[in-house]
Amino acid sequence: MKIQDLHSAFLAHPSISTDTRKIKENDIFFALKGDNFNGNTYAQKALDNGASLVIIDEEKYLIDDRTILVKDVLTTLQQLANFHRRQSKAQVISLTGSNGKTTTKELINAVLRKTYRTIATKGNLNNHIGVPLTLLTIQPDTEIAIVEMGANHLKEIEFLCEIAEPDFGYITNFGKAHLEGFGGIEGVKKGKSELYDYLISHKKSIFLNADDPIQKDKLSTYTKKFGFSSEDSKYYTIKLLEAQPFVNLIVENINIETNLIGAYNFPNCCAAIIMAKYFNVELSEIKKALEEYTPDNNRSQILDNNGHYIILDAYNANPSSMKVALENFNSLKKDRKILILGDMFELGESAKEEHQNISDLATSLNFEQVLLVGENFYATNSTAVRLKSFEELKVYLVNKPTQTKSSFLIKGSRGMALERVLDLI
Template sequence: MTITELHALFLAHPTISTDTRKIKKNGLFFALKGPNFNGNAFAQDALEKGAAYAIIDDPSYKTSDRFVVCKDVLTTLQQLATFHRQYSNARIISLTGSNGKTTTKELINVVLSKKYRTIATVGNLNNHIGVPLTLLSIKEDTEIAIVEMGANHKKEIAALSSIAQPDFGYITNFGKAHLEGFGGVEGVIQGKSELYDYLIGNHKHVFFNADDGIQKEKLNAYTKKIGFSTQDHQFYNIVFLGTDPYVSLEFEGKRANTQLVGKYNFTNCCAAILMGKYFSVPLDDIKSAIASYRPQNNRSQILDKDGFSIVLDAYNANPTSMKAALENFDSMPNHPKTIIIGDMFELGSTAKEEHQAIVDLAAKLHFDHIYLVGTNFFGTNTTLNKFNSFDDLKEHLLKNPLEKGNLLIKGSRGMALERVLDIL
């Protein structure tokens, strides 16, 4: 079956499943393989649960005409996604970066949806499987699709760009994330810049932060760029007004008070405002969209619980985002201030020095109580409270309850530090 024929089948059955526990009735099941499973073995089960057809790459599993055999299921899924992207009239905005991708994606979506029919990456389905699934969620009436791209190695963004073929792109920043896979900060810059490489090579538009020296230098000679700045008047100016504790800003005389904590979220808002302006969303609609957005899923959420005012930022962490979170929490006025921070993953050979640098920073800032959690933080040279595991922290806090007040919780996803909420 050709991709054209498979696409016709998809249009007749326009939903995709890759997990038999989440089968979408009358859709297509793609039998993906992983290190510990063979999707082909689940294809019959998918059909019995309501899938219309199963796409497999092992012909020995075919028992009826409802099985479509291809050479490789993942490659076929990606090719189908690209075909559908070309078939659609939707404009594609892709974004990547070390920090803030998901929040920025959601902000862009709430702004542009004020005027357009949009779709956006669900959650953080931003890899070699998630990007195709996002593209295949584009409907006939979709006008703009916002596609988040994640990577932890070089060449991944290049591959995702070739699949999505974006019309526009934006890089949030270059930070100390996935240093192990990228081979250092310079590798991060090269890897994330693969989105620039695609856009420039295909004469597409680039949105960018003109106050970011790296971005400005890389795009210096490129003409199809649209930038925002707090100071350079040749770009779209947006004014940072402060955080108390939420970010407030002003553009074209419109003041927007957001529900986002931390100055690091200012540029995320700026990107959404810039795109709203470019796509002619009315200024009042841009303002109301930015003001109404509330972060979810452990991303810079402010919660009030049992006498604590909590900044819950436990979705992920790397040295850049951890430093920003600590400095932001330090700038907040009220005391007492307690921080519980967990290990940062995927740092490779730099893990020891990066964790020590965060410990040294935390010790210099104005926190009343500091708790370090995880094997990396436990190995640092410090007299601060440190715990080898979450269970050790839990045991300590049950015997020695935290002082009520302001609390920052931040760590990599694998640390699952949101569990602290259950023991306050």
């Protein structure tokens, strides 16, 4: 089946599924493969559960004319997404970066949907499967699609750009994330900059943080750029007033008080503002959108747990995000500050050094107590309480409950699942 024919079938039933447990009536099921599963084996189940078509790439699973045999299911999904994107009139904004991608994506969507019909990446479906699935949610009336792109190795962003063909792009920052796959910080800069490279080569527009010297230098001679800065008057001016704990900023003499903690969220807000200004969203609507937005899903959430003040930032972690989170927590005007930090993953050969650096920083600051959890933190030379696993942390907290009302920062990589701590405090 040609892609245009598959696209016609998709338009008749514009809903994709890759999980037979979540199939809705008339979904098109793509039988993807993974290290531990083969979607082809679920072809009959997909049809039984209501799928209108099943896309397979192993001939022995052909059932009837509702099963479509292709050379490779994943490639077909990506080609369909690109074809669909090309048929749409929607403008595509892509963003990537080491930290803050998902929060920035949510903020951009919040401000733009005040004026436009938008779609945006759900959760963090930002890889070679998630980006196609996002593009396939573009509706006939969609005006702007906000597509988050994640990567843990070189050429990944380049590949995602070929699928999404963005009209605009933004990079949040270049930090110490996925060092193992990128081969170090210079690899991170090169890999994330593949978005800029694509946009420049196709003469597309770029949004930039002009206070970031890496971005400013990279785009010094490029003309199709729209930047923000708190320092350089050549760019749109936005000033941070405070972050105690919430980001409070001023733009065009309008004060905006957000529900986002930490100065590290200031540029994320600025990115949303500059894009909204570019698309002529009224400043009053921008203010309303930013002030209405509340983070969730373990991303810098502020909680009250049995009288304790808790910053739950357990969605993910890397050395760069850890550093700014610790510095922000240290700056807060709170009593009895307690750190619970979990291992940072995908650091490769840098893991030992980076965990030691964070351990040193944590113990150098004025915290009541520092708890380090995970095999990497356990191996550090530190005066902090080091615990090899979450189970050891659980035993520690049960035997030594925090009686006095305290302030906690809980942060670690997703695999540490440190949100489980909430039941123990």
